[in-house]
Amino acid sequence: MNMTRTNKSNLNTFFRLFSKKKADNSLCTYKIRLTDSQKSLIIDCRGCTTGNSGLDDQVCRKNIFQIMIREPMVNRLVLSHLYDRDYEGENLRRLYLLAGFIDNMRVFCDSEIPAACGNCLSERQEFISGVVKTGLEDPVKAYNTLVSQVDLGAVCHNTESGHGHACTSEYIRMLVSMSECTDGMAESMGANLSPDQYYTKVIKPYTRPKFSTSRIYTEPPDNAIFLEGYDVQRSGGRAMEVSIYSLSDRPESLYFLIPPEYNLRPEELELLESVRSRLMRHRPDDLNFADPVNSREYFRRRCQQILSEEAGLKDMKLKPDKITVFADILAKYTTGLGILEDVLSDSRITDVYVNAPVDTNPVHVVIEGEECSSNIYLSQDDVDTMISRFRALSGRPFGEANPILDMDLAEYKTRVSCIGNPLSAGGLAYAFRKHAQTPWTLPKLINEGSMTPLAAGLLSFLVDGHSSILIAGGVGAGKTSLLSALLLEVPQKYRILTIEDTPELPLRDLQRLGWKVQGMNTRSAIAGSESEIAPDTALRAALRLGNSTLAIGEVRGPETRMLYEAMQVGTAGNSVLGTIHGASTQTVYERIVGALGVPEQSFKATDAVVVCSNIRISGSMRKKKRLVQVSEVTSGNWDGTGTFFNDLMMFDASNDRIEPTDLLDMGQSELIARIAQRWGVSIDEVLLNIKMRAHIKGMIAEAGRARPELVEADRVGQANNMFWLLMNELQDEDGGVDLGEVYGKWCGWYEGILSRNE
Secondary structure, three states, X not given: OHHHHHHHHHHHHHHHHHHHHHHHHHOOOEEEEEOOOOEEEEEEOOOOOOOOOOOOOHHXXXXXXXXXXXXXXXXXXXXXXXXXXEEEHHHHHHXXXXXXXXXXXXXXXXXXXXXXXXXXHXXXXXXXXXXXXXXXXXXXXXXXXXXXXXXXXXXXXXXXXXXXXHHHHHHHHHHHHHHOOOOOHHHXXXXXXXXXXXXXXXXXXXXXXXXXXXXXOOOOOOOEEEXXXXXXXXXXXXXXXXXXXXXXXOOOEEEEEEOHHHHXXXXXXXXXXXXXXXXXXXXXXXXXXOOHHHHHHHHHHHHHHHHHHHHHHOOOOOOHHHHHHHHHHXXXXXXXXXXXXXXXXXXXXXXXXXXXXXXXXXXXXXXXXXXXXXXXXXXXXXXXXXXXXHHHHHOOOOOOXXXXXXXXXXXXXXXXXXXXXXXXXXXXXXXEEEOOOOOOOHHHHHHOOOXXXXXXXXXXXXXXXXXXXXXXXXXXXXXXXXXXXHHXXXXXOOEEEEEEOOOOOXXXXXXXXXXXXXXXXXXXXXXXXXXXXXXXXXXXXXXXXXXXXXXXXXXXXXXXXXXXXXXXXXXXXXXXXXXXXXXOHHHHHHHHXXXXXXXXXXXXXXXXXXXXXXXXXXXXXXXXXXXXXXXXXXXXXOOOOOOOEEEEEEEEOOOOEEEEOHHHHOOOOHHHHHHHHHHOOOHHXXXXXXXXHHHHHHHHHHHHHHOHHHHOHHHHHHXXXXXXXXXXXXXXXXXXXXXXXXXXXXXXXXXXXXXXXX
């Protein structure tokens, strides 16, 4: 019995001395940071002398767990070094289980070790003493040791028959109690993993450089299956590594991005942090921060200057291209959008979603029609900084009274929509919709599978025939992309007026290519301006600016009645092109006539409705943007039965393409007949015109498959111009045109273009 008390005393003394030494001499500096949504425990690892701070170092583990025992109620643990490692959610829960396991071992320091016969006491003392000591620095190893000992059993060395069995059972029960001293420990440990596997494979932190508040996983999860990888070249020479994974346990892909700042050497990170600290103290009085391009360029140049100075002080030799890359990284985190800027620079991405609360939801992206989760997590600081900047740039209010903000980010060719409290549960949320880097063209849409050459030829003909066309579809169905492509089908001799609330159409590109385009915005995008132009005011101004093709970014408000009145009496110009939300022609009619209050007879001013849609081919998870319907609006007596449309082309899901209906094949279209009458030609000539345009679009698309630059706007615009020139040049005295001769000469010209550019 005396030996048992001695054992207990020794354990207590050991535990007290060890804990006191840790508390007095070894605990790292740490602080608690409180925000509206969470409490963070930040441990300063910069002074670590072990050369490797984190859970994979036993000295650091001792410090981390002792600090966690002191601070048991936090939402995030941050190990702050050159790279900050953030633990939260399930990973933080596992760490607290381990810290609790260490803390609960104190109870067993006051417990007597069952060894009634005395023969096994020293061995059991040594074992439990070792487990307690190991647990302080490696609780996973201590837990595994306890479980293994229980599985093996404990043998009493008393050889007298009938003795020792009771104390052995009690000792095993004590070991079981020690292993189960923390609720949830067994479930958390799962399989019998080694400590190294558990600390590095099971408990995974988010990682980030100190100058970034965004976090990423730097290793894919265990359920990830590699599909493909590619590099994205950023401005300033930065190359990013992108990998796409499928996930074995759910029908979703993972977009895995590693920005270049995550591959820097320690001395390079120290240099960037030093430069960033100097930049944060530098605020020039004469710089216009409302101009993002201007402020970014200023800070980029300033970064280059300070980088050279700091590198000299640190006796580092930096090549010019390295300075350029580092300056771009720092500009990204000072005047840019941080890691989101990298995501938006990937040309394969069309949409980026940031759901609230941002701390716990990964950034989602849409890459070539497929929605993916990512390894990127933004912080509350990120979204708060962004909304402050967007509010200043747009000049529009945002807050509880106005929880919605839409604006265009011209620098990134992106439209952003933001919602906040009280509309958004959980705080700020964002949706970024990227514009095309270059304008869409009909041949490019053909190569994307969105339409067939015949559909492209028909649409080109309808635009050239001054038709009024509504492009319908759901969110992200490709309405604006098609509208952009159709503007290139307007002959350059005609003027185009555009009306948009959020600029998306490529007006600058069209103007550069020679199109006569005048853009009009229905909302102010000037910082500090309180005025906003109502859509009906902009439309009234457009109708007074002379005969033009009118392109409307979205038909959706009370100004629609004015538009249809102008279309009906012929004052809307050559033609009207616009987009509208609606999944079918019938939905478009019901919205315009029912919801927007346009009289039924006025709706007849619409010549055609074109429907775009996101199609899941064969029920797969990947969505494809497709043109699914081209319908004309009938001019006959409407009897209220809902038969207001004649379909000219319809989508065939089995072939994944839009096909002509008998109405188009047999030349019985009312709209085509009206255009033929206005042009003074026969139906057969018009149908031949459509087929000729289809062959031309198909030829350009085919050439573009091998040489993508041939389907870009400049080349397609050049081809369209030659077509119109030949149509004018080859008219006979009566105004007629030999379409076969036009087609032959155009093909000869295009073959010459191809041969000269090979």
